[in-house]
Amino acid sequence: MTGFWLIVRRDVVMAWRQGGDGFMAIMFFLITVTLFPLSVGPESTILARIGAAVVWVAALLATLLSLERMFQSDFEDGSLDLMAITPLSLEAVVLAKCLANWLLTGAPLLLAAPVLAMMLHMDREGLAIFVTAMALGTPSLVFTGAIGAALTVGARRGGVLLTLLVLPLYIPVLIFGVGAVEAAVMGQPAQPHLLVLGGLLLGTLPLGLWASTAALRQALE
Amino acid sequence: MNDTKSPSRNAPKAPEAAGADRPQDNGGGLFTGRGLVCVRGGRTVFEGLDFTLKSGDALVLLGPNGSGKSSLLRIMAGLLKPGGGDLLWYGYAVTDDPESHHARQHYVGHLDGLKAAMTVSENLSFWTGLRMGEAPPPGLIRNALDTFGLDHLADFPARMLSAGQKRRLSLARVLASPADLWLLDEPAVALDRESVATLEQAIARHRRRGGMVVVATHSEIALSRAWPLYLDRFAPSSGLAELREDAATALGDGGHKSARASRQEAQP
């Protein structure tokens, strides 16, 4: 197992053993999405209209919850120091941690989303597009979120600051993610939206890695 | 010559290490620092610091708290960029190839890098595997743990260890994979006499095999023929007078007041 996968495994195992971490995000997601139909009322039409948006916003907020812990505990116990001076480049370390984070938050959301979409009375056509959009969008959320997490490592009131920094970066993914699903539901081609989501993913990957690595190096100095 | 900035050094010159093959290098020693400057929080901690380490050498960092011992170790590790000066390995700048520099060192800082929820051997396997680029053989891990008397704790979660045991686990990491350069920041803190002896023996073995050690310590570790480096001697000369002058010109006071100020300081 190369160093890269050792890091991925360590993060996943740690989250698993500490119980709360990954699952709190999922629970938050499920609770939020369940509360909406309860408060909006059972009319299918309204739910179908806002279903996509509700699930996306919930996914976004759930991802935010997991970001705080991405680098903070490693920074505090000295692991980040050691990871910065392994033969593996710091970019690879960050990529490994992003992958672990996605496995803990994005992948379960992807699995849970269809179930929730059904609860919200989404159409069949919308569902396929929706899952694709989530598959393209959730990694983007992790990469941009990593930027915020890396910038605020060791900051006072880091959690609030993290949210402030990350939300503007999330808006494009949100807009096009919801746009994709709504286009599908209304019978318009969703492809342009999906293409933009794909483009965003291709863009946030290098940007997220570069910015996070630079920010972590600053944090360690 | 190591400590080129302090002519009144009392420490004896180190004798040539018997029988050691000095590899050909590109300009004076294997691991060299030239004119290193450290700036922390806007304050210059040290400047003009030079050192030279050859195979088998040990460098002991001494000085009061705040003199920059930990910072110097972090600069040597590549975690901190110096505010000036060069760090050279075989005469080539370390910054040209940071990944090789990481591969050839072990760094033990104040923190241990241990995850409370992982077992002792899992923690050690992780760091060793990360260094080696592959999962380490269990025998290697067991040997390292055994040397520091942690073998019986191998499957215990790290949260159950005492401070001394955690420290020993950090040091076991150094033994589990080979490295040319050991950078140890107060490794003997919280260690009992027996463990300190184990550490001393490990360092001696490492040096015999041609490795180098840089240690920041407050005298608990006995090292034979070690070079001392007093960091407080590299603290900048008090820039107070210059600083007052700077502030005076900035505030538009002109030259008169600043001249008066510096004259006042000249008189005790």
Add this chain to the structure above:
Amino acid sequence: MHRFANPKRFLRIAAVVLPWSTALTVALLGLGLYFALLASPADYQQGESVRIMYVHVPAAWMALFVYSCLAAASAVALIWKHPVADLVAKASAPIGACFTFIALATGSIWGKPMWGVWWVWDARLTSVLILFFFYMGHIALTSAFEDASRGERAAAILALVGFINIPVIKWSVDWWNTLHQPASMIRMDGPAIHTSMLAPLLIMAAAFTAYYVTVLILRLRGEILTRKIGALRMTRIQDRQEERTPHMKEV
């Protein structure tokens, strides 16, 4: 003392430039407002309310311009570690945030009679709002750490990340169908506005730029002097400590 060598030169330059830029600001602002409010024609469709444009458009330009300066300063700070560059970024952020806020607010006030709504989530307005968030994030980040230089470096990285937003804002009206009017100034065919309206716009833009330079110099000066006082205090504490505990020679 290498950190303070350059600020000294800057302070000397600043002392020379400051009176000129202040005078320029006042003069241009006066001239611009005269043209904007009195000497330029009212719009044939919108009547007098078009005059908000003379504040809204230059403010929006400044929001983008200041962010570009901030991003450039951040790049210099990260690459060359020039001490004044960090301070330029830190000092520019609140100014840019104010311009962005003015652009958004005046845009809203102008939009209500024109479009019938205070706000609409189209590409241009949303991206300018995101710009505002980036400014706020930058300001928050610079003061979020005990060690000020850490905050500045983190903010520099954030500034570069957010720079992507600038071309998006500029071309958002071309790329998407938006409620906001398309570009009429910097276009391939040249400006599409008549001189009588163009001139006050440009004068106001120049006035705002002079204002930015003036306030930037003032803030930079204040920041540099604060640093010096801080350093003086630190050295005094150090001196006192050395008096009490002479060098400890130990093995």
